[in-house]
Structure formats: structure tokens, C-alpha cells
Amino acid sequence: MKLLIIEDEQALNVSMVAYLQQGGYTCDTALNYHDGSRMLANHHYTCVLVDLTLPGGNGLDLVRSLKKNSPDTGIIIISAKNALDDKITGLELGADDYLTKPFHLSELNARLRSVIRRRNFNGQKVIQIGDLEVFPESAEALVQGRKLTLTKKEYDLLLYFVTNKNRVLTKDSIAEHLWGDHIESLDSLDFVYTHIKNLRRKLVEAGGEDPITTVYGMGYKFSF
Amino acid sequence: MRILTKTSLYYLLVSVIVFLLGGLSFYKILQTEIYDEVDDQLFTDKENIIEYIRRYNELPNVTSGISEAIIVRETSTHAGALEALSDTLIFSTYDEEYVPFRKLTFTTYQDGKPFEYTILKSLMDFEDLFESTMLAMAWIFVLLLIGLAGVNYFINKYNWRNFYDTLERAKRYSLTQRKPLLLKPTDTQEFQELNEVLQAMTGKIHNDYLNLKEFTENASHEIQTPLAIVSSKLELFMQSDNLTPAQAAMLEEMHASINRLSRLNRSLILLTRIENREFSENEVIPLHELLQEQLDQLQEMMLMHDIQVEIEDMQPVFVEMNIGLCEILISNLLLNAIRHNSTGGIIRISLKADELCIKNSGEPLQEEPVTLFERFRSGSKLSGSMGIGLALVSKISELYQLQPSYTYEEGLHVLRLKFQKNVS
Numbered sequence: 098m099k100l101l102i103i104e105d106e107q108a109l110n111v112s113m114v115a116y117l118q119q120g121g122y123t124c125d126t127a128l129n130y131h132d133g134s135r136m137l138a139n140h141h142y143t144c145v146l147v148d149l150t151l152p153g154g155n156g157l158d159l160v161r162s163l164k165k166n167s168p169d170t171g172i173i174i175i176s177a178k179n180a181l182d183d184k185i186t187g188l189e190l191g192a193d194d195y196l197t198k199p200f201h202l203s204e205l206n207a208r209l210r211s212v213i214r215r216r217n218f219n220g221q222k223v224i225q226i227g228d229l230e231v232f233p234e235s236a237e238a239l240v241q242g243r244k245l246t247l248t249k250k251e252y253d254l255l256l257y258f259v260t261n262k263n264r265v266l267t268k269d270s271i272a273e274h275l276w277g278d279h280i281e282s283l284d285s286l287d288f289v290y291t292h293i294k295n296l297r298r299k300l301v302e303a304g305g306e307d308p309i310t311t312v313y314g315m316g317y318k319f320s321f
Numbered sequence: 322m323r324i325l326t327k328t329s330l331y332y333l334l335v336s337v338i339v340f341l342l343g344g345l346s347f348y349k350i351l352q353t354e355i356y357d358e359v360d361d362q363l364f365t366d367k368e369n370i371i372e373y374i375r376r377y378n379e380l381p382n383v384t385s386g387i388s389e390a391i392i393v394r395e396t397s398t399h400a401g402a403l404e405a406l407s408d409t410l411i412f413s414t415y416d417e418e419y420v421p422f423r424k425l426t427f428t429t430y431q432d433g434k435p436f437e438y439t440i441l442k443s444l445m446d447f448e449d450l451f452e453s454t455m456l457a458m459a460w461i462f463v464l465l466l467i468g469l470a471g472v473n474y475f476i477n478k479y480n481w482r483n484f485y486d487t488l489e490r491a492k493r494y495s496l497t498q499r500k501p502l503l504l505k506p507t508d509t510q511e512f513q514e515l516n517e518v519l520q521a522m523t524g525k526i527h528n529d530y531l532n533l534k535e536f537t538e539n540a541s542h543e544i545q546t547p548l549a550i551v552s553s554k555l556e557l558f559m560q561s562d563n564l565t566p567a568q569a570a571m572l573e574e575m576h577a578s579i580n581r582l583s584r585l586n587r588s589l590i591l592l593t594r595i596e597n598r599e600f601s602e603n604e605v606i607p608l609h610e611l612l613q614e615q616l617d618q619l620q621e622m623m624l625m626h627d628i629q630v631e632i633e634d635m636q637p638v639f640v641e642m643n644i645g646l647c648e649i650l651i652s653n654l655l656l657n658a659i660r661h662n663s664t665g666g667i668i669r670i671s672l673k674a675d676e677l678c679i680k681n682s683g684e685p686l687q688e689e690p691v692t693l694f695e696r697f698r699s700g701s702k703l704s705g706s707m708g709i710g711l712a713l714v715s716k717i718s719e720l721y722q723l724q725p726s727y728t729y730e731e732g733l734h735v736l737r738l739k740f741q742k743n744v745s
Contacts, residue, residue: 106546112553119560177545199549199583202556250621265559267573269580288625313569315559315576 098143098213099123103133103159104175105151109198113146116202117209119264130154137163144171144212146205149178149187157186164191171212175200201270203261210260224259227321228305231259240303250275251296258309258319267316293317325481329474336469340462347458355447356423360406363425366391366440374431392439396428403428403437411441420445483507487516494523496530534593541590548586552579588709591649595716600643608638608647609672615651616670619659628662633671640740642721650717653710654679654736660710661734669733675740680733690727 100122104110107128114124125140127133130153137145137159145163149156160172172192174184184195193212196205214233224231230239236252238245247255257274258266268289275292293309301307310318322330370391373381380393404427410419421444428437487504494502502523504516555576564572594600616630623630640647658668658681666682686693694715718725724739 106550108550109546109553112550112557115557116553116560177542177549197587198545199552199579202553267556267559267576269577270556273580288622291625312559313564313566313573315569315573 099125099140100209101125101127101133101136101140101142101145103127103130103145103147103151103156105129105148112202113205116206120206120261128152130156130159133159134162137167141167142170144173144193144209144216146173146175146209149174149176157190160187160190160192169216171209171216173205173208173212175205201267201273203257203264203266203270204274206264207257207260207274226259226262227308229259229300229308229321231256240300240305243303245299245303247296247299250292251299254292254296258317261319263318263320265312265316265318271317325474325477328477329470332473333466333470336466340466344455344458344462348455351451351454355444355451359423359442359444359447360425363406363423363440363442367425367427367438370438370440371429374429378431380431380436390439390441392441394437394439396435396437408444409441421448480509483509483512484515487512487519491519491523496527501527534597537589537593541586541593544586545583548579548583552576552583555579585709588713592709592713592716595646595713595720598720600646600720603641603643605639605641606644606647608640608651608677609635611647612651612670612672612677615648615655619652619655622659623668626659626662627665628659629667631667631669633669635670635672636674638672638674638677638740640721646717646720650714653714654738657710657714657736658734677738677740678735679737680730680735682732683734685729686734690729693727694725 098121100117102110102113102117102124104113104126105128110126110128114126117124125136125142127136130151133147133151134154145159147156147159151159156174156176160174163170163172168191173194173196174187174192175196175198177198187195193215194208196208211233222232222234224233228241232238233256236249238247238252238255253275254271257271268286271289271293272286276288297307297309300309306321308319308321310320312318370381381391404425407424407426409422409424411422412418413420423442423444425440425442426437427440428435430436483505487507490502490504502520504520507513507516555572559569559572559576612635642650654677655668658679661683662668662681663683667680668682669678669680671678694711715725717723718738722741724737724741726737726739728735728737
């Protein structure tokens, strides 16, 4: 799967590429509006990550032309502005998602997966890792063919782990993924701990191995 | 008290005092004049009587003269030329009331025998005249008073109209509006000076405000990108295989701090944007539904803290607000109630047509309730709390003219939001 990352901040661009390449994506990068525009004209991408404030032009124009010329390409807007107007305009123009800087790379990855999944109807309907199968369309998960009874949050957590398998996920990023902005005034880390404990128990009870490991104090890693 | 009312009242007060004093002296002067007149007549009668006796050597016919009555009585006392003036009341069978009389008593001699004469003069006519005059005067005074007060009021009102205009405009002036303070020119020197001073002052404040705002906005936005870079690098760093536990711990701490900073910055940007009135798209929101939604979302958190929610009242209430801000408002109120609660505590919620009231158990406040809605106030130093939640509540409330208030009643923290306009 080929991605184009249009982001003028070189350091951030490099980070995104590094993280996403590990997930098996091929990444092209552009550092300004014109490069981005040219690359979009010459190549076909599964998904494009585009910053709104670019040297040489507005990212929204790229979204607009992309929508016209290549409607099956997924678009995720990355912006520092967090302006509601831009968000609405972006989504109205046909962007699939909107992320505000700063974001967690794991969150970006999860959103990217979700966009690709939603756009790619003929593609992968099940994510299989070892003896675990996750069906995003029906929000179900099976272990050795046996269905897991998960709460909404536990399922979200599992999907987040599966999408970012073999990566260390910090408690903060998990909390933010599950509760969004609410976590600001929460003892969110306790919640994360409780949910992970429950998820682990359910996976083990269903006969699987415990795929979640605690990585020092940093976070958790899902691996098979 | 309005200055118009105040000057009018002072004016009335002074007028009433002047009129009362004037009336009193007028009354006194008139009374003295009347007594002088009556006494003159009595003395004229006396002179006539004495003259009559001297000329004819007999007592005069008592019915003659100006006076109403002359009473003659033989007296044995040789009191000499007794002469006394006094007031008396005599019952009149005709009027069936006591009538005031002026009485002159004197002694005169006929054939060496002393006779005591009492001449009576009714004051009735004078009294009537007196009363009519006083009444007329009173009317003139009252009319004059009303007239003068009225004229004074209107003149003042006319003179002060420019001042009120200025005051009204200054009141409506808001820094967040991008318009300068425009004031009507006036020909009253003091008011014109006031206008000029006000305009210069607000112009200066507005400039300072814009500079500060621009700085805050730029700073907040410029911080976002470096934050994103640091955060992403840390996340990549964490993926390294050969980290020592000590390094991992450091990375974790850095990452947590960067997150905290990001969230803080995001909240500050949100606050700034609310202040800038960037959320102009309003819609009619069913507050009861939104409240229920938020409660459902926070349910697991409340379960974890073993907090009971009691809904006392949940009436359908519709407000016109920006949906995003309304969600922030409600969730921050609820989060506040959860956060500052005690384990096993309660939250009582009541939503009525004119107010939303959220009560929660918990330790009493350590500081002044006034500071509660300020930025960076967190009652107890709980980790992760930035004390910005209620500042957001306060800002959003201000935007929509809701009135938030805090009280501590029966061991419960009570936060109220009063709705002013209610779309229903």
C-alpha cells in the first residue's frame, strides 16, 4: 500500500514515515504544496496524509483536486490549526479524517487503517494474527474460532492493539484513543490498566496465549 | 440612583423647605395683620363708648358699633383703668360650633360707678379670608413646585442625554468585538472631553489586547508543531529493542509530560478561540439528551469511583448553542463533579427550564469559591488536573450569558447554571 505524506516539517515527516514503514506501507513524501501536487498527478496512492498550512499553497486545495481526480484515494488531514472551520471544510470536501497536531503516531496509524478499511470494500474483512481473528465490520473478535464477549471499549482497545501490533503503545495514547478529550481530568491510567487486565483475561480464558506484554513502565505491546 | 432622580429630589427637597418656611412666615404676617386690624376696631369702639358716656352721661345702646357684642357689667372693684385684650371661643347656636372672638375688656365710670365693658369682635370673617388666602397660596406653591421640578427635570434630561448615550455605548463596548468605540460628538465641553478620554483609552486598550491576543495565538499554534515532532520522536524511540529500564522510565516520563503540555496547549487554544467568538454556528440543542449522553459516556468512570448518580429532575430543555461548546460545557461540569468527589460519593443532577444544577459530595473547598472559575486552579493538587475545566465552563457560560454559580450546601458542592433565554 502506497502512501503520500505532504508535511512541510521535515522532522515530523521523517517520524511518520519511520513509523508507517514498519507497518508495511510504502511512503512517499513531499515537503511543499507544489511537490505534493506534482506527485499526486503522477502516482496513485492508497491514502494521502496532508498538512493544511504548506509552503506554496493551502492543503485544502490539494484535497479538492485529489477528490476530483482520484476519488478512491483516502485522505487524512493533519493540521496544527484545530480550527473547526477547517475541519468542517476538510471533511465536507471529502477528507476521511482530521488529526490535530500533536498526535500519537499509533493513533495516526489506527486512523489510517480505519480509513483504508472503510474505503477498501473488497479487501481484507478480517484481520488475522495467530489464532485471533478480528472482524472490523461487525466489531467481533474470535479466538480459535470462539467468539469473545467484549465490551465496546475492550473491542476498541483490541483493535487498537491489533492495528499497532508489535509496537509499544503508551498508556497515554491508549487512554486518548479510548476516551478522547475526556481524559484530561481523568485518572485515565487506572482505567487503561483495568481494561487491559480484563481484555487479557478474556483472551486467555478463550484459550489463547496472553499476547499483551508490559514494556517496563512505558506501555504495552501486543505481539504474537 | 440616577443623577436625574437625584438632582430632582434635591431640588424638590430644597423647594419644599423654602415653600414651608415661606408659607409659615406668610401665615405669621397675615395673622399679625388681622389681629392689628381687629384690635384697632375694638379700640375704636372703646373710644366711641367712652366718648358717648362722656357726652350723654348714660350708657350707650349696647347694640350699636362695629362690634358684634358689647357686654356691660357693674363692677365693684376699683381696679382702675383695667384694659385687657384676649382671644375667646363662644358657642354659636346658629353655626353650632365654637366661633373665635377677639375680646377687649375695659372699665369705665359713669357717675363715679365703675362699669366693666367687654367688647367682642368675631374673627370668623377674617378667619375665612385667611383660610382662602392660605389655600390659594398653597395651590400656587404646589403648582410652582411641580412646574419647576418638571422644567428642571427636562432641562437636565436634555443636557445629560449625550452623557447617557456615551454611557450606553461604553457599556456595550466589548474588547472582543473588532469595532472601535464610536461616540456621538456633543457641544457640552465636559462630555466632549469625557468622550475623547474614553475613546483614547479604549483605543489603547484595544491595541494592547490585539497584540496580546496575537501573541497568545501565535505562541499556541507555533508550539503545536514542535510538540508534534518531540512527541513522535519519543514514540519512535520507545520502539527501540534495547532500552534499559532506566531509559524506558525516562522516556515514559518525557512522553507523559509532552502529553500534558499538548493537552494544556489545546485547552488554551480552545479558550482563546471561545474568547475570539470563533464558534458562531449555533443550533438548538436538546440539553436533556446531551446530558444523558454525556452521563452514559462517563458511566464507567463513575462506576470505578463507586459514585452514585441521582437524577432529581430531567425536564426537556432546549438551548441555542454551538454543539461542540455545549458538549465541552456539560462534560466539564460532570467531570468536575466526578473528579472532586469522594469514593462512594453521589452526584445529584437536576435540569429544569431555567437552570441546570449539579451537586456532588466531596471535601469542602480550601479556597475562595470566587477563584473556582479561574484558570489553573485545582482545589487539591491531584495529578493531571490542570484546573482549566471550570475556566472553560466559565468562558462558555459567558459567551451564552449563562450564569454559573457555586455554593456549598449540606455537605454537597453545588454548581448551578442559570439559563437566560430558553428556546422551547
